[in-house]
Amino acid sequence: MIAALERQIFDFLGYQWVPILANFLHIMAVILGIFGTVQYRSKYLILYAVWLVLWVGWNAFIICFYLEVGHLSQDRDFIMTFNTSLHRSWWMENGPGCLVTPIINSDLAIEDHHVITVTGCFLDYQYIEVVSSAMQIFLALFGFVYACYVSKVFMEEEDSFDFIGGFDSYGYQAPQKMSHLQLQPLYTAQCNLISCKIPFQGNGR
Template sequence: KACVKSECVCFCSCWLLQVTALERQVFDFLGYQWAPVMINFFHIIVVVLGLFGVIQYRSRYVILYLLWTLLWVGWNVFVSCLYLDLGGLSKDSDILTLGVSSHRSWWKDNGPRCESDGLPSAGWRKWEPTPALSCWLEYQYVEVLHCIVQLLVSVSLCHTLVSE
């Protein structure tokens, strides 16, 4: 059976959302950012339910996904504002770690093409990574790009679902 165009778009968009959410989940775990880990987890579940709703023609699941998408868009706008220090928010706050750890974005020390001397700190008992000297793309922009990808795919999927 040939796939209807809108169903194919929904399936591909859901698949892309899952892949990007799982990738984001991994890096949030590495940075011990617990608020995004929990929200990404719920997002992954709701996307699966939304896909199930599209495949099985269950409007309640599709409506649940559409409502969740409003929250997801708000979350991604919030995270973008946080990393860009907009609206009184600061990327140095402990909002994303829920105050239970002192970690931050994994990309801060491991960004794309970051150069550091890689030498251990002065103390011999505790090794700490040295701050990155220069990066091709700074960590806050990597995080904002994650949000932009999520927003674009989510909005395109919602547009497809609503236009059916």
């Protein structure tokens, strides 16, 4: 959750709307996974695991995008911004050691934008984005294994739960009808007109 929130903040600062939407869905999925764990809901954990598969695919695409694998290019702004603004990573201008120099009245600048030069970066912004996506993939793989294991445990506990009226041999059984018992006196008394004689039955005390 902390890693997802950190990535969401930096994507907001860079106005990258597609990653912002993906991060929001991921945060919702993480909350769903936490709720499923606390409430012992295996179905929520299964949904969380399915989303993690998609999340791994998305982060793999981000890595390929910044490394410009194949026909991918960072010049295609619509991929990250729904074609509403120029795509740029926040780390492009704010990376460690980066020195930003604006170029005034440049002919290369389009309307409402300016041209800058970035120099002296200890680590280029695309590699920072790649490391961030790689960390998300690692966390997603760990979360996938966790979700599968915990959901399996929950499902086994649900199957072994002994419901009232179950079909096992130790389940509830209806009370049987009691047969009529013939009552017999423990002792008899012999009486005459003067006194009664009761046989003594004791333990010798």
